[in-house]
Amino acid sequence: MSKKKNYTSAPFYNIGQLRVTYWNYLKNQTSELARCHRDSKNESAITDSVKILLKELGQVEAYFAFPGKKLVEQYKLALSRKEHTALANNVAETTRRLVSDSYRSNPDFINLGDEKTMKEVEQREEADHVQQNYFEVLFVEEMSEADEIALHQKAAELSQKSDTFTYRFVVQRSFQDALITLLFNYNIQAVVVRYAPPYYSKGISAIIKPYVQNVIKLDLSGRKEVELGPILGKLARQYRPELDTYYVTDTALRDLKDSTIKTFKRIFYRKEDLLEIHLSIMMGVRDRYQTPFFTALKEYSQKPTGVFHAMPISRGNSVFKSRWIQDFGDFYGNNMFLAETSATTGGLDSLLQPTGPLKKAQKMASAAYGSKQTFFVTNGTSTANKIVMQALVQPGDVVLVDRDCHKSHHYGLVLSGALPVYLDSYPIQKYSMYGAVPLEQIKRRLIQLKAAGRLDKAKMLLLTNCSFDGLVYNVQRVMEEVLAIKPDMIFLWDEAWFAFAGFTYTYKQRTGMFSARKLAGKYQSSSYRKEYEDHIKNLKEGELPLLPDPDKVKIRVYATQSTHKTLSSFRQGSMIHIWDQEFRRKSESTFLEAYMTHTSTSPNYQMLASLDAGRRQVQFEGFELVEKSVELAMVLRAKVNDNPMLNKYFDVLTVHDFIPDKYRQTGLTEYYGKEAGWNRMELPWEQDEFVLDPTKVTLHIGRTGVDGDTFKNKYLMDKFNIQINKTSRNTVLFMTNIGTTRGSVTYLTNALLTIAEELDDEIKSLNGREMEIREARIKSLTEDVPPLPDFSHFHRSFQAVPGVPGGNLREAYFLAYDETNYEYVPLKECLPSMEKGKELVASSFVIPYPPGFPVLVPGQVVSTEIIEFLLALDVSEIHGYRADLGLRVFNKKVLDRQKTGTALGAMGISMKNKLSNTK
Template sequence: MKPQARVLLVGDEPGLAGLVAALGAAAARRTDPFGLRFAVVADAAGALAEVARDGAVQTVLVDAAGGDAARELPARLKAFRPELSLYAIVPGRGGAGFDDAPLDGVFRRDAVDAAGWCRTLSAGLAEKSATPFYDALRRYVAMAKDSWHTPGHSGGDSFRGSPWVGDFHDFVGENLLRADLSVSVPTLDSLLAPTGVIARAQALAAEAFGARATFFVTNGSSTSNKVILQTLLAPGDVLLLDRNCHKSVHHGVILSGARPVYLPSTPNHRYGLFGPLPRRVILDAIDAHPKARALMLTSCTYDGLRYDLAPLVEAAHARGIKVVVDEAWYTHGRFHPALRPTALEAGADYVTHSTHKGLSALSQAAMVHVNDPGFDARLFRENFNMFASTSPQYALIASLDVARRQAVMEGYTLLSRALAFAAELRERIDATGVFRVLTLDDLVPAELAGDGVRLDPTKLTVDVTPSGLPAEAVRAALFGRFNIQVEKTTHNTITFLVSLGSTRAKLERLADALAQLARERRRAAPLRPLKLAPLPGISPLACLPRDAFFETGERVPLLVGQGSANPALLGRVSCDQVVPYPPGIPVLVPGQRIDAAALDYLARLVGGARPVEVHGLDAGADGATLRVLSADEERVRTEGSPEG
């Protein structure tokens, strides 16, 4: 399939029809990789309607003869679809009132050159759709150079023809293996110090996402979060963070030596979900800690809940506090007006994207976007290089380049389709009478009412309670009987992600499968509610998380007797982060003094009839143990250090 790029000319001057014909003829005479097609709309309203209707519209030419409405149109178009290329047609020299408009160029009505205009428009599309790194990688592979460098499989030759591992070559494909190169190939630039094709690809990504600078990451937003926190925070600096953030943020606290102020999460006990923090909690924390160095928030959550970020960013900036937003699950938001504003558009200083989650990138491919006016590029690069591999996977870098290109050139079209699919699925799932897609009101706890929280409609959280089956049983049925894999489950919900790769065929299979299960379970008794123990609050910190984590500590059994909590752990200081899955939120963080609530909660999880996956405990042959500071270590670490 070849691309088709529509170009709109906006105006009601009689000569525009002839200009469109001339441009179309000029495009037909030249090699046109973008399939340029031209059309006229009479006014600004028509242009906005056509841009909304057809994602193939890539470029708009606004005739200055349209007066004030024409001069205001570029800004309105950019606000709706930032990726559009915009030009003005002016009567003579000068900007004709477009001096402050977000234009890519200006054409003069008294110097019409249809062939030249087509070249300019085509060059603009070529620049916007360029994939510098991917193109360089393809060219290098096509050169068929003999490999006398790493990696050891030498372009896949060690696999090919092997009776033991030859099938791996066939499974992953020759191009992927030929493109698996090393830093021994200077024409492909260096991820650790980019000056060539990677630097150009990152600059295009920054423009696409609305950042001052963008950095490609090949080991996920987990590493991105750590790099940012270690760049911003020195030992002892105060970090405000929501407790339900990704565990990589808590790891960043340990590594940076920050003093965290944990803000309490807002649980939805009925569905076992956690939402954003109430606005008042965040604003109060900013007021209470005016010398905090940074505020870290997650938007959107795994379940699609998004903050109204702008007032939070404004309040933090008023105190000189940097705002970091983990936007791992919202990489696609920039490319459809129904999903904006993004964190960058709301003024965040740093944003992390798990590009692979919402756009067409390979797993682990991620980006860091920077808008901090005080950005220390040297310090950031040192921290980036501390975490990044010196042997990055080039296919991941290429996929970031390609994902950005697709998002810019057809993201609006694909997201419009995804949003339509999500709306249809919501209707058809609700129509089963057994399964129901949760609404924003279902998901948002009462204390967030009025905070402007929004829901990403591409994330469908389905209540399975009326089926009488736990969500895990529904998941198993979808997988085993209908060949459908879901994103995640809680006790009584299943989450489906609608993405750029969702298709009509997949939609029909999912809707039919749920309808079939609903028919089978229509007369079943509803699932009994699971009584989830409230997640205990973070008790006072006895020392910095880093100080506790890097001590040797001693291991103390979590349970004694017939599975009861070990009282010897009360008052001890945890060395590790202890995280149950679900819900994936720490019960203990390093440096935290263990209280009865946390201890009893963990004992119920580990000693209960239904095993729960818990990270941070050592599950040895004699049962789970918890690493805590020894008496001597605690005395050294807490002496003169106020708790709280």
Template sequence: MKFRFPVVIIDEDFRSENTSGIGIRALAQALEEEGMEVLGATSYGDLSSFAQQQSRASAFILSIDDEEMAAETGAEAEAVVALRKFVEEIRFRNADIPIFLYGETRTSRHIPNDILRELHGFIHMFEDTPEFVARYIIREARKYLDGLMPPFFRALTHYAQDGSYSWHCPGHSGGVAFLKSPIGQMFHQFFGENMLRTDVCNSVDELGQLLDHTGPVAASERNAARIFNADHLFFVTNGTSTSNKMVWHATVAPGDIVVVDRNCHKSILHSIIMCGAIPVFLTPTRNHYGIIGPIPLSEFHPDSIRQKIEANPFAREALAKNPDKKPRILTLTQSTYDGVLYNVEKIKETLGDFIDTLHFDEAWLPHATFHDFYREMHAIGRDRPRSQKTLVYATQSTHKMLAGLSQASQILVQDSEERQLDRHRFNEAYLMHTSTSPQYAIIASCDIAAAMMEAPGGTALVEESLTEALDFRRAMRKVDAELGEDWWFQVWGPDHLSEDGPAEREDWLLRSGDRWHGFGDLEEGFNLLDPIKATIITPGLNVDGEFAEQGIPAAIVTKYLAEHGVIVEKTGLYSFFIMFTIGITKGRWNTLVTELQQFKDDYDRNQPLWRVMPEFVAARPQYERVGLRDLCEQIHGIYRDNDVARLTTEMYLSNMEPALKPSKAYSKMAHREIERVAIDELENRITAVLLTPYPPGIPLLIPGERFNRTIVQYLQFARDFNERFPGFEADIHGLVVEENAGRKHYFVDCVQNS
């Protein structure tokens, strides 16, 4: 299979008619005649940018006959300095790509040892024929390219190249079925031959089996386990929602007491229901921006967890029947959506072996093990201490922060000193949730996402994400400083930010009482904010929940940005969220800064919505005569009059009373022993479904809990707001909307009153 990886030649004489230029062009021609593509350049240019070519090249050939080197005196030549910097930039990202030096008059005697040891060879032109030298370079380049492929991807490309006829599913038979239909032709042309030829079923023996972890799949999982510093690693093609359910079904049985972060993904709550577990919750802090903060370290103490068990009637009853039984699992969201991390080692020290299994939902944190900035702030890593008896799981979305396709996920396991994972027993839970027809492109992307993070490349990619995130924050502060007293957007984070250079870990620790985070008293060194998660704060609300006279609700900003080609991850009341994954570029974040400046200009001039948000207005003509600033003031006024920031904070911190076990309440829905209850009548009723406001997408109530007054007030506000401002509706999963006589009515499915 043909891949494009040119040989890159950097020589100031590449286009010259002198002897050196003729010689290097003869070598380039010989390479091309052997089937290699050649890319010629006459200078290093911007070193960092040019070093990015390492991801596209098969080899570098660097001239050492530049005029600066020829004019070398006692001091080190400028060309040697440039050469060293270039080689360092390449090796920071790639330890293996071949680098050759090319000289006509100069030799290795003129090159310092620290450069020489990074080279694959030295070409002295005119001593061998260009054809011989070309074959030598091609041999090394092909050896490098052959070593790039991780096991499964290698097997998949070989399978696609073999041209075998397949009689197995899927029914499109390598894409052939699409060629029999005009619309199928469009589909085939859009996705391409390779994707369709490699979309196969699990009966292809040479590709191995995801279901029982054999063959190239197993080799790739072992390779990824090594890269991610885990004892065991399993690829998952149904997303981390499924990874979480696998971990739980391998660990938890009906009647088990489980300890769960209240700020958990809904897949954890689905797991509670499916496993028949009895949850006790650890409650995180929140600030009035709506940003979820950390669970205090004191909540992890065994005595605190025992008190929570005693306060829960179902957990208390289960413990009374079996006083010596440990809580079965603790699941912690690591990191939070907005990037707050926990010191895992402090949690392990606090809990000891009080809990059977620790599970860290690291959907947003697979990058952490590759950079020292995150030391101790992730679950599993190199040289991390082991618990004596407790297994540690981490579930990670490689598609969120790394380079996996959507739904690419993985489960990492660290054995304890006394207990190893029983892989066969675990696989029973794995089989319960995985598809018997996994998508092989997703498996390949799991394989590639891991291989991309192999040292030193993984560290370089994470370092680049951190650098871009810091530069974005610095750019936003620069704009703010230049505007002076005029309004601008803020990026949530520590007050002190270095003006240049890498992220200083100490700056990003959440310290007790710091006003910027708004989480109150925190344990020293327990929490860290990940700089690559950037929450942008819009004007109108401060961290104490106090509204200004004027404000700009974030939903208006993000709808404006969407019409200008900028799509953000999450929108709150006065904040929206972006991520600096390994795929973010300078162009992308600089475009965001310029679009925010354009929004400011349109807001200040109160431009009509039909002009600045034409698609939005075309779908909702009632906004046609409204100005951008006018709309902001209208929605801000509603938020302020209803004190929504405090309401949304208090509803998540309010007392959630368990009235039924979650599995029992869900069974009521399955047996249709429910009734649809209007919002105004919900207080004290028992929900049969998850109630999940977006944002932040964190379930507010789980099946079996009672509605309290605060939650009902929020739902009443959401109903009235939705009616007044169509297009900006509060999205609440679990609400049933029925339309009658042109008006929408809202209900929740509750357990029938006995």
């Protein structure tokens, strides 16, 4: 006998996971019901389960057009009539279409009672040959059921089979339900707010309450109803800025607030027909669907041409006519070569000085990512970082930078001649990795510079957000408190691994562009001016302000993103996003010069087209895909935590493992626990100093007795062809992204289970001595972790003002071009030499992989902790270090020099003071 199941107790991370799972539950239960004997006890029990599922699904489907609450009601009716076979067949078909997304190409569905069969619908789909991109439109108005039916009928009449797009309305009758729809329904592409909706929902069901706490806590019930429409429009732009918003009102134009007019794409009056709204919706979607450069490239590829420019590969002529590389052409196909050209005219545009489709594509990307300007980069974010550095800082400027940033920033400092002030991230000793830079340390450095009279030299703060391991800053707090000390500071946020973050609200609030826009608006408001004045009045003597002066502050924010790492783009496709109030006046000319310096005159057009097409994708489905990638990461965490075989050898590192308590003001320790289930991440992402991106899933593998590099290559890659980017001594990092599928997570879970079983079998076969060796390896990986060294300091020969942060990296770097200036010291001889009083100063970058950033930079004094760290490393790849020769250090001649002018002096920079960097 089937037992009654309490489905509401099942753990789900988000409403999407719950929804799909419940439809699968319903499919299984209705199938079983169709096989039951009539009027049996089993039939009665299953019927009760189906009733529960239909009731709860009806409460969820109220926020979706497909399958929607109407279809659920029809299924309830079929159940009451005991039409079990028809019910089972239709539920199975609904579930198939929902899970496979096939409804998006043809959302028409067989309603119960229709004479059409499933086969007839499928045949019609095949005959029409029209691929329609389906979306849904949120329509907000307190209307009767009859009016809603009429609205749907009118919309259906306006739709044409030849349309590229087709949509259905989701009607909501309250402010709260409309907001919930925006948070739940990834199919929504437009919002129509018609008149003034009432505030409260008629009932937020228990099943969805855990997922809508932000809506419940938001209390605008005291606002006038006439204000709720514009407020809803603003919230729609905040949570889902990619959507087109429309407003229908009776308010006279003279009485409409400017803020309301700016909020909506278009405002309609009651006398205007639904046709105008329909046409506006379709045009808005068509506008966003454009891919100016990708379209131009496709059109170019189809034109007959004679090739008399560079690139024999163009049109594939040198490939397909070859006897020896035809397989190369066969592999990539015709279109790749038809789209190859070195021409910058004929509609294809120039990347260096775009005037046509590339310019338009970059403008559309700017709108999508929320910047003032966006530039495409075809050499990866390594080049994007150098462009921004060269554009904004010059020799002698001071740049505050996290020491464990990507090596491209360090080389950018060399090229620009700026003086780095290295900031130390807090160490995560147990797992041989670094966290992020505490705000307190950043402010302490700025105060040191201010006390030394060198705050005016501090030009830029450069931080990695998020880090490779998933550490994310409270961007707004950092910028606000830094601007309180240095109101014109430029911020460069390296968001190489965070390009996806702009497309879901929880993540978005910790991005550079969103924070820049928000702070710019805040500082220009009269309410902020009063807040600032009150703040200054209440400061105690000697206390530093935490808020910037609105008369002095300038928002100057740059973000570099590896689009190809987390979104759809060919490899090396990257973007630079800019929100700089001083850009036109101070930085535009130098930025364009730097852009030309580092950008090829022969950029890859396929890469540019992929950036353009990728922008279209995230505008239409970024919200959905990012939410699903987070969901799958959470599922993977739960799989490992809940499975005894997996948690026997593997631990999913979570928030408390990566972030010390003092940086987690809300106290969140983990996203998922076996006993407690899921914890919501919204509040910590609003308030905590640091948060952990859940799409970065780090497994601690110390108890396997296998180090990270071996686990990556011997187990994951060689046995299962599973590729990962990063390991540490005792961890491996898995990342979910918009391309991750449920099948991928299942495959990884199966691989980990297989590895765990193999380890079990291996342990059983070990003799006593072998077991001792294994336990020693485990102890080494779990307890005997090497110390993580901080940045020491620049040697006095490469110091700025004594006792003040700032080191001459450029001079040290170029001094090493002369082989008479350095010598090699074998690594094992370094500590004995240092004990005898020998000063070792690095003459090159030393970058072990992992962790992948410099533990030594040119001009840095080698500390005991750094040597101990290098000796303890068990990685095979260390850039800048040759095991056969040893550590390359400056010789005594260089360190004893007493010049007042150095390499910077040759560039016209006064070096009356020595250069230094102290802790």
